[in-house]
Amino acid sequence: MLCPIRPGDRPAAAPSPPPDSPGALKRTRGPGSAWRRVGWIAPAGAALLLTGCGQQSTLDPRSEPTREIANLWWAMLAASAIVFFGAAFLIFLSWLRRRKEGWPLLGKGDGLSTGLVVGFGIVIPIACLIVLFVFANLDVTKATEAPAQSTTSMTVEVTGRQWFWDVRYPGTGAVTANEIHIPVRTRVNLVARTGDVIHSFWVPQLNRKIDMIPGRTNRILLYADRPGRYRGQCAEFCGFQHAHMAMYVFADPPARFRAWLANAARPSRPALNAQQRRGQQVFLSNACANCHTIAGTPARGGIGPDLTHLQTRTTLAALTIPNRKGWLAGWVLDPQHIKPGNKMPGLNLTGPDFQALLAYLETLR
Amino acid sequence: MAVVATPEAQARVERLERIWTERPGLLGWLTTTDHKRIGILYFFTTLAFFAAGGIEALLIRTQLLGPNGQVLDPAAFDQVMSMHGVTMIFLFAVPISTGAFGNYLLPLMIGARDMAFPRLNALSYWLFLCSGLFMYVGLISGNGPGAGWFNYVPLALKAYSPGPGIDYYALGLIFTGISTTATAINFIVTIFKMRAPGMSLNRMPLFCFAFLAVSFALVFALPALSTALIFLELDRLLGFHFYDPVNGGNTILWQHLFWIFGHPEVYIIILPAFGIATSIIPTFTRRRMVAFPLVALAEILVAFIGFGVWAHHMFAVGLSTITDIYFAAASLIIVVPSAIQLFAWITTLVTGRPTFKTPLLWIVGFIVLFVIGGLSGIMFAAIPFDQQLTDTYFVVAHFHYVIFGAAVFPILGGMYYWFPKVTGRMYYERIGQASFWLSFVGMNLTFFPMHIVGLLGMPRRQYTYPSGLGWTGYNLVESIGAYLLAAGLIMVVANLAVSRFRGARVGNDPWGGDTLEWATTSPPPPYNYAVIPKVSSPYAMWDREDREQDALRLAQGRQVLEQGHETPVTTVLDADWDEIVDMPSDSPWPITFALATSGIFAMLITQHFVTAAAFCGLALLVLAAWHNREPQEA
């Protein structure tokens, strides 16, 4: 099995169903259905291509745009297969007839050969290309264009930074990082910006990618037609930790989402016991506070991810490590070991101070 | 020529030998202006760079062999990955086809005795060598460029790449650019003015059409890169703001400039390969190319349309939909000339009597791989699909199929095909075929699975990847494939290396080739042809009576030109005799000038701008000295 699924890879909430690209085709509505005719190739291809975990696969679409793109792919694959085997057959023919000159049946004649070059090399390609152009670039593109403002019911602002994602919900004050929550079956207007170099926002199962470019604001539709957790990753090379700049999009049922948002909008709870208070002091008195924000405290740093609700996240450092106590401790002690080159220095805290800090971070939910 | 009929002919040949033979020994190589020796220098240099780029590739593959690889740290990986791309494109693919194959074969094919500007030709080589070493100084000193081969800003600006790595990249590429431009200009003038009398443009081999197209593409594409790089260095070294949006600059400007160069570049890489294919296929099918004029036209068209498609590398940037659609359409149109050529080759194969010797095998392999790579290219011209799969391994798969499969395979086939001409010996056929099959299997094992991991969402340029996303198995296969491929290529090199000394001796024309180079001895004499050959068709070697004519003329001493470094210059279209010019003989100045130029760049990278200016002055002085001696005073 190419893809051993690590325990905890899939949230119990949304076990994603067995990958079924042909199914995807049947669900297709509108223009996409033009592709149904080529649906037959999908199962074959699916067998070859879908190795179980569709977590980040473009072939396991979970929204209209990606479904249309996937169909487009299967169609192009079918056409390409025909072209390829046609060409391969001709070459094989030349091997079979390597001792005879001229065409089988048709005999010699340069005029004839030239005619065939014109036919195969000009006429047929142009025909194929026009078809492709009309379907792909005039029709399917519409599905992947930035959504008209009026058609979306909420906005999420994502800012790419070396090497994590800063996520904000305008109008609610909710801020988080690397783990985006959206209500399922809701058209979300995603605003993509960058804080430093070019990144690219990409959640393959939900939509095409969109670059995050300095001095520009790009928009894209974010839509999931069933609850679940969708993995995404930065797709434009952005330096050392480009490889560890991943994210999750959680498509929650509306009620669950509202609850999450309400909590995310709240400032952090005040520290309860002495140790936690000490931990907070450690956080504020060390450099942490220069880089991190914890709403409800004087910590207002803008360099690192917002930690106000750290514990509501399942991973740390843009999906580099799971968010569990041991890992968190390891991260704070030596982030450079876990994610070499990232922008957070290891501040050698030790003993009770460190324990207190952890205890405090534990309370940020 | 091999068969020298009469004593007086013998005398003339000896005369030519005396006039044209260059200094022996190392000094001879350092001062040579003989296009064949320069070609050989290019060949070994580019091969060495190929080895370097290959080793980098193998490092990449070893790092990605399994999840969470530990072979390279992020910094090292980024440098290796970037230098792999830069080396393979700028120090291997382009210079081996233009520098090595073009230099050695073009003058032979058009029946000239040398390039139009022999010393400029030597200069190109020395500049190329210096610039290549210059960039590798960076990598070896741990300061390689780390922002990928297209080096997007702002990542490549001082703020995010403080070290000198990017400066090695930018200055190094400006440096090679000078060399490549010189070569291109040299080719164009050579093709236009130095063709043997009678070889009107429509009688010129398709190989030469390919190089004509490439040279023009280079002349107009490289400036865009130079501009981009100059802006970049001004930003980095002098704090200008071309690419800095905070101060009115623009990061997309880099992307436009780079790809305005970058896309023509990819056709610059593949056109020589097309040229090689069109010279091997007729020979091994015993048949003239089908649709000759169409193919010639297509070769020119590819180079031309290639300038209008660059933004298909930028579909994810969020340009206006209209822009995207225009460039997608252009990218589709460019398929047609490729398709024409493809089916011209196939039809020639089918209707001819092919003998599948090693060179033809590589060409057939090339056709198969080019179809695959080309078809995935078409898919990218479907905007939404590109927006989904750009910057994934699907792209890596596409361009290795077209670059390695479609550009490097013919080059390897060409090595086998012209090996007897260059060395006078034959390679080992069985080992040759084995090396092909090994490379072919390795190639597909390496790059085909990349399509799949791409579709499974694996972005490119990651120094590592987690398990559990379905990528693991495919990456393992890719890495194994890469090792096989390496073995295959080493087999090629080994085969040729051994044959060079042990191979059976062969005559002038072991294949019954169709173009002029087979008319002269193997290896060719310094003056290429004792008699300026008579040409009356693109398949000069198949016009037996013309070749007999040549022998006759030699005996009668007509069109021998043995009074100096003489060669005919002809008119552009019809190649009528126009004048006889005297070629400069070997000269120490090209290498001197190259060294002076290296001084400039060395001073720039160490930021000693005044000293750099001094070296500019020095370079000008060298130029003056160079032109102090006029040909006719020779």
Add this chain to the structure above:
Amino acid sequence: MSDLTRSMEATGAGAAARVEQQRRALPNGVWGMALLIATEAALFGTMLASYYYLRFQTSQWPPPGIARPEVLAPAILTGILVATTVPMFLAARAAGRGHARAAMWLLLVAALVQGGYLGVQIHLFLSDLHKFSPGQTAYGSVYFTILFLHHVHVFVGIALVLWLAGRLIGGLTNYRLTATRAIAFYWYFVNAMAILVVLTQLYPSL
């Protein structure tokens, strides 16, 4: 083919001129120069394109705090430089007819004017540098870069002309004749570029 010209034997003015008249195609040297010009033109092309690209990506041009360039001096200077097309052309023609001396003097006249032009331009360049710096905004960056590129071309041109004039003292040969034509060609190009460059430089004030 006995009547074929052996150009290298044309070491006298008369002979060189004869070769020149018999030639049917442009000599290789001129072809080489033509292609050098082609790629140089592409370089200018991309630089100027970048100027307008940057301009249309920003609202205010030149950016606040930077005065519009004055038109008069650069315009006049360019006019003068373009005028040197005439002596260059005449020099090439004189050489073509075998008049080495005449060609030389014409070249010197051209070089004199071009040198004057360059001098004044450098002065303007420096005084601009005092007003605003290339390190300030993209406008400054592209403004100074393009001007500098152009001035370098003028400088190289002058160097070529002087070198050639020096050669012509020793009389005319086929080689020098070709050189004259090539260098004249180069100057037509530089002058053409001068117009485009000055139009771009003054664009905000036009």
